[in-house]
Amino acid sequence: MSLLNRYSEFDAWAWVYDKTLGTTYCNHRLPILEKLLLQHLPNKAHILDLCCGTGQVAQQLIRKGYQLTGIDGSEKMVDYARKNAPSGNFIVDDARSFKLPPTFDAVISTSAGFNHIMNIEELKKVFENVYTALLENSLFIFDLNLEKGYQLYDLKGTLVEGYIEDEYALAISRSHNQKNNTSWLKIAIFQLLETGWQRSDLTCPVKGYSQSEVEDILENVGFTEVNVYNHQGILELTESDDFVYFVARKA
Known part of the structure; x- marks a missing residue:
């Protein structure tokens, strides 16, 4: 490896x-x-x-x-x-x-x-x-x-994909900083556990x-x-x- x-x-x-x-x-x-x-x-x-x-x-x-x-x-x-x-x-x-x-x-x-x-x-x-x-x-x-696709999204981000099921939910948004030409995928995951709903967040940099x-x-x-x-x-x-x-x- x-x-x-x-x-x-x-x-x-x-x-x-x-x-x-x-x-x-x-x-x-x-x-x-x-x-x-x-x-x-x-x-x-x-x-x-x-x-x-x-x-x-x-x-x-x-x-x-x-x-x-x-x-x-x-x-x-x-x-x-x-x-x-x-x-x-x-x-x-x-x-x-x-x-x-x-x-x-x-x-x-x-x-x-x-x-x-x-x-x-x-x-x-x-x-x-x-x-x-x-x-x-x-x-x-x-x-x-x-790159022109990412440039459509402002700093606040725009929802581009989402899934809602009985035991989990997923939301993904894109955001883009015009000043440094950097983009991110912001991912929120919700999972239903015995103790209730648990949220996890992940931010991934992406490049167009x-x-x-x-x-x-x-x-x-x-x-x-x-x-x-x-x-x-x-x-x-x-x-x-x-x-x-x-x-x-x-x-």
Whole structure:
């Protein structure tokens, strides 16, 4: 294991992520993966799921016949991934520093995992590690919130997602400081225990990048055929598109 900084803060909400966002994001991403990636892969292709979370995407891809390796910096997230997709191979490691040989037919990263990489230099390290792990002529696909999406939220924050169930509730808001161009996800978790409701709070810094700087890094690392698609998998972007998919090929 070559962790720069294990994402232990995500351990505290792995259980509720597994119940909520893990499934929601999986349902949204699978049709895009089908359209932009899976149709180009051989049978039983080996896929690396980077920032795999609680493993719902890996679980569905395994059911389709693919071999899956998952990496996440949260030990608790990986514990849930192993339960959800027991035939996958899951590793606790850091996207910025993992080292794997070139054995993968594709690398994916969904649920905006790379927005937790807080500067360009470290994002480049991620792309270099991915490039090394890919077989020649293989594809890399990931989703990302662009910086203009985070800039829509003021210092007070705006609710963007929420879940209410009988035994738990989850609320997530985004906030953005225009002065230092820094954003945060603020997460409030409510869990019903025998003694009553318990609240937990988590604040995660996030970073939005521009389309052009991400394209430049990919090309600088050596990726070719870089294309950018909107949230529906359409190649032609509009000014309002702030959540996108990047697809690149290892030459």
